[in-house]
Amino acid sequence: MYLRKLKLWNFRKFGGAKPFNLLEPNLDLNFSTGVNVLIGQNDSGKTAIIDAIKLVLKTHSFEWLKVVNDDFYLDSERLRIELIFDDLDAEEAKNFTEWLGWAKKNGEEPKPYLRLIYDVKRNVIENKILPADVKAGVDPTGYQLTAEAKDYLKTTYLKPLRNAQAELVPRKNSRLTQILQEHDAFKGRNNDHLLVELFNNFNQSVEKYFLGVAQNGVPLPPHEQNGKELKDEIDSYIKLFYDGSKESAFGVKGNNLKNILEKLELSIKDEINPGLGTLNRLFMASELLHLKKKDWTGVRLGLIEELEAHLHPQAQMQIIEVLQKERDIQLILTTHSPNLGSKIQLENLILCANDSAFPMGKEYTCLENEDYKFLERFLDTTKANLFFAKGVIMVEGWSEEMLLPTIAQRLKEQNVIQKNLTEAGVSIVNVASTAFQRYSKIYLRKEPTSKKIEIPVAIITDVDIKAYEEEIKVGADGKNYKSYTKKTAVTVLEDSIKEVARLESDYNKDNIKCFVAKDWTLEYALSKSSSVGKLFNEALMEVHPKIKEGSVEEELGKKLINKTLHKTELAYILADKIEENSVLPIKEDDESIKYLVDAIKYVCND
Numbered sequence: 001m002y003l004r005k006l007k008l009w010n011f012r013k014f015g016g017a018k019p020f021n022l023l024e025p026n027l028d029l030n031f032s033t034g035v036n037v038l039i040g041q042n043d044s045g046k047t048a049i050i051d052a053i054k055l056v057l058k059t060h061s062f063e064w065l066k067v068v069n070d071d072f073y074l075d076s077e078r079l080r081i082e083l084i085f086d087d088l089d090a091e092e093a094k095n096f097t098e099w100l101g102w103a104k105k106n107g108e109e110p111k112p113y114l115r116l117i118y119d120v121k122r123n124v125i126e127n128k129i130l131p132a133d134v135k136a137g138v139d140p141t142g143y144q145l146t147a148e149a150k151d152y153l154k155t156t157y158l159k160p161l162r163n164a165q166a167e168l169v170p171r172k173n174s175r176l177t178q179i180l181q182e183h184d185a186f187k188g189r190n191n192d193h194l195l196v197e198l199f200n201n202f203n204q205s206v207e208k209y210f211l212g213v214a215q216n217g218v219p220l221p222p223h224e225q226n227g228k229e230l231k232d233e234i235d236s237y238i239k240l241f242y243d244g245s246k247e248s249a250f251g252v253k254g255n256n257l258k259n260i261l262e263k264l265e266l267s268i269k270d271e272i273n274p275g276l277g278t279l280n281r282l283f284m285a286s287e288l289l290h291l292k293k294k295d296w297t298g299v300r301l302g303l304i305e306e307l308e309a310h311l312h313p314q315a316q317m318q319i320i321e322v323l324q325k326e327r328d329i330q331l332i333l334t335t336h337s338p339n340l341g342s343k344i345q346l347e348n349l350i351l352c353a354n355d356s357a358f359p360m361g362k363e364y365t366c367l368e369n370e371d372y373k374f375l376e377r378f379l380d381t382t383k384a385n386l387f388f389a390k391g392v393i394m395v396e397g398w399s400e401e402m403l404l405p406t407i408a409q410r411l412k413e414q415n416v417i418q419k420n421l422t423e424a425g426v427s428i429v430n431v432a433s434t435a436f437q438r439y440s441k442i443y444l445r446k447e448p449t450s451k452k453i454e455i456p457v458a459i460i461t462d463v464d465i466k467a468y469e470e471e472i473k474v475g476a477d478g479k480n481y482k483s484y485t486k487k488t489a490v491t492v493l494e495d496s497i498k499e500v501a502r503l504e505s506d507y508n509k510d511n512i513k514c515f516v517a518k519d520w521t522l523e524y525a526l527s528k529s530s531s532v533g534k535l536f537n538e539a540l541m542e543v544h545p546k547i548k549e550g551s552v553e554e555e556l557g558k559k560l561i562n563k564t565l566h567k568t569e570l571a572y573i574l575a576d577k578i579e580e581n582s583v584l585p586i587k588e589d590d591e592s593i594k595y596l597v598d599a600i601k602y603v604c605n606d
Contacts, residue, residue, distance in 0.1 A: 001085045001086065001087055001088040001089070001092045001114070001299060001300075002031070002033045002085065002086060002087055002301070002330045003031050003053070003083060003084075003085055003299075003301055003330060003332070004030060004031060004084050004085065004086040004087075004113075005028070005029065005030055005031070005082075005083070005084040006027070006028075006029045006031070006049065006052065006053065006081070006082070006083055007025040007027065007028050007029075007080075007081070007082040007084075008025060008026055008027040008048075008049075008052055008079075008080070008081055008082075009022075009025050009026055009078070009079060009080040009081075010026065010072060010073040010076040010078060010079040010080070011026070011027075011048060011052055011071060011072075011073065011079045011080075011081060012045070012048040012051075012070070012071055012072075012073060013043070013045050013048060013073070013355050014026040014027040014045060014048065014073065014355060014356075015072075015073025015074060015076055016073075020076075020078055020080075022080075022140055025080075025082075026073070026355075027045075027049075027356060027357060029049065029350070029357045029359070030359055031330070031332065031350075031359075032347070032348070032359070032361060033087075033330055034324070034326065034327065034330065034331070034348065035320075035323055035324050035326070035330075035331045035333065035344070035345075035348045036330070036331065036332045036333070036348060036350055036359075037332075037333045037334070037335060037340070037344050037348055037349050037350065038050070038332065038333065038334045038335075038350050038352055038357070039334075039335055039340075039341055039344075039349055039350065039351060039352065039387045039388070040351055040352035040353050040387065040388065041353070041388050041389070041390060041425065042336075044352035044353055045352045045355065045356075045357065046305075046334040046352050047160075047305065047334065049332075049352070049357065050157075050303050050305055050332065050334060051071075052081045053083065053155065053301075053303060053332070054155065054157060054303065055067065055071075055081060055118060056081055056083050056116050056118045056134050056153075057083070057116075057153045057154060057155045057299065057301070058150065058153070058154050058155070059154060059155055059156065059157040059303075060154050060155070060156050060157075060178070060179075060182060060290050061157060061175060061178060062178065063157070067079070067120045067129055067132070068129070069122070069127065069129065071120075072122060075124055077121060077122055077123075077124055078119070078120070078121045078122075079119075079120050080117070080118065080119045080120070081117075081118040082115060082116065082117055082118075083115070083116040084113060084114070084115050084116075085113060085114040085115075085116075085299070086111075086113050087111070088100075088111075088112045088113070088114060091297045092152075092297050092298075093112045094297070095148075095149055095152045095297055095298065096114050096136065096149055096152075098143070099114060099115075099136035099137050099142070099143060099145065099149070100112040100113065100114055101113050101114070101115060101137075101138035114136060115136060115137065115138060115142070116134055116135070116136050116142075116145075116153070117134070117135045117136065117137070117140075117141070117142040118132065118133075118134050118135075119132060119135075119141070120132040133145075134150070136149075151298070152297065152298030152299065153298065153299050154298065154299070155299060155301045155302065155303055156287055156288065156290040156291055156301070156302040156303065157302075157303045157304075158283075158284060158287055158302075158303070158304045158305065159305055160305040160306040160309060160334075162280065162283065162309060165276065165279050167283055168265065168266050168267070168279060168282065168283060168286075169265060170262060170263050170264060170265050171262065172262055173262070174262060175283075176261075176264065176265075176266055176286060177258065177261045177262050177264075179286050179287065179289055179290070180261050180264070181257075181258065181261060182289075182290065182293075183289055183293065184293060184294055184295070186257060186261065189257060190256050190257045190258065191256055191257070193257045193260075195257060195260050196255075196256065196257055196260065199252065199260050200255075202252065203251035203252060206250055206251045206252070207249065207250065207251055209224075209227045209250075210227045210228060210230070210231040210248075210250045211228060211231070212224075212225050212227065212228030227250075231247075231248055231250065234248045235247045235248055266282060266286060267282070268282060275310075276310040277310045277311050277312060277315055279310075280309060280310045280311060281311070281315065281319065284304070284319070287302075288302060288329075290302075291329040292329070300328065300329045300330060301329070301330045301331075301332070302329060302330070302331045302332070303331075303332050303333075304331065304332075304333045304334070305333075305334045306334060306335065306336065307319065307320065307333050307334070307335050307337070307340060308335055308336070308337040308339070308340060313337075313339040313381075316337055316339050316340050316343075317339060317340075317343050320340055320343050320344055321343070324344070324345060324348065336388065338381045338382070338384040338385050338387075338388070339381050339384075341379075341381075341384030341385075341387045341388075342379055342380050342381045342383070342384040345376060346360050346367075346372055346375050346376055346379065346442075347360060347361045347362060347372065348360075349387070351387055351453065353453060353454070353455055354453070354454040354455070356451050358445070358451075358453055360442065363446065364445060364446055364447075364450075365441060365442060365444065365445065365446060366441040366444035366445070366446055367438075367441045367442065371438045371441060374435070374438050375438060375439070375442075378431075382429075382430070383429050383430075383431070383439070385427040385429065386427050386429050386439070386442070388427070389425055389426060389427035389455065390424060390425035390426065390455065391424060391425065391426040391427075391455060391456045391457070391458075391602075391603030391604065391605070392426065392427050392428075392429055392455060392456070392457045392458070392603065393421075393426060393427070393428045393429070393457075393458045393460060393599060393600075393603055394429045394431055394436050394439055394440065394457065394458070394459045394460065395428060395429070395430050395431070395460050395461075396430075396431060396432065396433060396434055396436070396460075396461055396462070397430065397432065397522075397567065397568075398430065398567070398568045398571065399522055399523070399567045399568060399570070399571035400428075400430075400460055400522060400571075400596075401428050401430045402568070402571040402572055402575050403522075403571050403574065403575050403578075403596075404421065404428055404460075404596065404599075404600065405420065405421050405422070405428070406575040406578050406579055407578070407586055407593075407596060407597070407600065408420050408421045408600045408604070409579075410578060410584070410585075410586045411586055411597065411600060411601075414585060414586065416586075416588060416597070416601070417600065417601060417604045418604070419604055421600070421603075421604070424603070424604040424605070426603045426604060434461065436459045436461065436507060437506070437507070440457060440459060440507060440509075440512045443455060443457055443510065443511065443512060444509055444510060444512070452510050452511065453510070453511065454511055455511060456511050456513075456602055456603045456605065457511055457512045457513070457603075458513055458514075458515055458599040458600075458602050458603050459507050459512065459513070459514045459515065460515050460516075460517075460595070460596065460599050461503060461514065461515075461516055461517070462516070462517045462520065462521045462522060463496050463499050463500055463503070463516050463517055463518055463519070463520065464499070464520065464521065465492055465495045465496045465499055465520060466487070466520060466557075466560075466561065467486060467487055467492055467519070467520050467524065467557055468484045468485065468486050468487065468554070468557035468558070468561060469484070469485045469486075469487055470482055470483075470484055470561050471483045471484075471485065484554065484557060484558055484561070486554070486557070496518050496519075499516075500516045500518060503516050504516070513599075513602060515595040515596070515598055515599040515602075516595055517595055518591070518592075518595065519592055520560065521560055523536075523556065523560065523565060523567060523570065524556065524557070524560065525592045525593055525595075526574070526592070526593065527540070527552070527553065527556055528592040529590055529592040529593045530587060530590050530592070531584070531585065531586050531587045531590045531593060532574065532578060532584070532586070532593065533592070535574060535577040535578060535581065535584070536570075536574055537552050538577065539570055539573040539574045539577060540552065540556065540570060542573060543566050543569050543570050543573065544559070544565075544566070
């Protein structure tokens with residue numbers, strides 16, 4: 001069985017102004033078998049989703065979980081959580097017989113499902129939450145679950161910023177003790193376990209040492225009688241404090257299995273003073289024991305918040321690789337790590353944004369099979385930043401990536417925008433090609449009626465209508481010579497208008513907008529700019545000193561055609577010059593670079 005669906009009404013940020021309606025949940029989220037990774041910026045609802053599941057299922061770590069006032073959306077008087085489990089086999093279904101529903105799909109035999117309901121009300125005036133319990137069934141209210149049924153629903157949970165060191169050390173009721181007690185190796189065997197016998201034997205040896213005798217009753221040699229001397233000194237006080245019949249007893253308390261397990265410490269063999277990262281991996285390995293128990297017919301669901309806690313990037317990669325290969329358990333994780341975002345299969349991601357959650361599986365996005373293959377190969381750590389952004393700018397090269405933050409900063413200084421790209425939470429994604437559609441379709445939903453991903457996405461691209469034509473002519477010596485002729489302005493303009501219209505038609509969908517350099521390429525547009533054209537030409541002369549001052553435009557055109565322009569170096573120098581020239585204005589009506597300004601304003605919501 002696996003958790004297929006979560007529905008929320010008025011739970012934390014997932015709420016609304018409309019009257020409570022069972023037919024319109026504020027969040028209706030589907031999960032898949034295997035790994036599900038909730039990803040998104042802070043306060044996007046990842047933890048709320050995890051906590052909602054915990055509140056209904058409870059955890060193997062016996063946390064005290066209850067609804068509090070902050071769990072209600074604003075001033076709402078009612079919240080509701082529903083979980084639906086599918087694919088119950090016969091052994092699993094027998095634990096919930098009286099609460100099961102039956103569903104028929106595609107002409108197949110009806111299959112059982114289990115719906116859990118947690119419906120909680122409060123009196124806002126008296127600030128009192130009314131008692132409620134988890135129920136189950138196919139009708140809206142459900143029926144009370146037994147304690148035994150609830151026990152089969154417990155989930156494994158690893159909290160964020162977990163203190164693995166504190167959880168793994170020997171102490172009373174330690175988390176390690178709880179984990180071991182639940183395992184088949186120890187469960188239900190409190191006094192008849194082999195460990196109890198071993199500890200009793202050990203305690204007898206310890207007791208005899210402090211009596212000054214060996215195991216066989218022979219007195220220990222004089223240099224080993226220090227233990228007896230110590231005991232005798234303590235006993236002399238005990239007899240005075242109590243009476244003559246009392247004496248001390250040394251040993252390790254272990255008269256039952258729980259006492260013994262509380263003495264155990266888990267560590268990595270031959271690892272001296274392991275750090276938090278190593279201990280965190282060890283702790284995760286021990287917690288996941290619950291999901292691998294033999295003959296267990298309950299839920300095999302693990303919840304892990306911030307998988308990356310205390311782990312360096314390579315360790316994160318190693319762990320997620322292992323978890324994605326698991327087939328018999330379901331995991332719901334949260335992360336803020338671009339490393340994990342780039343390593344997790346795109347179909348396993350759930351993007352949390354705009355008070356909703358969007359699974360990235362094939363049945364939800366507009367991505368094709370080939371797009372998934374492409375993105376899983378090329379969606380590296382840098383590009384994975386798009387999953388944490390409030391706005392995204394997609395560019396096709398390093399030049400735009402270098403220049404845009406500088407231009408945005410100047411626009412902020414001019415009060416054209418209120419925040420620069422960093423402050424606005426905008427990520428620049430360099431796709432290093434014109435494969436924008438493969439990336440942009442991440443944000444498009446397959447069902448026209450489904451909720452849209454309202455993250456503004458700007459695609460910045462070149463119109464690529466050349467201003468110069470190249471001709472090959474044969475000279476008198478029989479050799480080929482290139483010549484370059486500038487096209488008429490009317491021809492270039494007509495072709496550019498058509499191409500811009502085509503690009504906008506291809507890309508402009510929902511919150512995705514295309515911003516096109518109407519003058520050939522970024523560099524050609526910069527050279528014609530009334531704002532930065534002078535600085536650009538200075539940078540061009542520095543990078544290509546052989547260019548003659550009177551033929552800058554023609555030489556730039558030649559280098560663009562021949563692909564001999566050092567674009568990255570040129571952009572780097574120009575960005576420096578813009579930063580150094582603090583009084584240089586970026587004009588909003590500068591037609592050559594207006595597309596850059598408009599893209600920045602769009603993603604910064606200005």
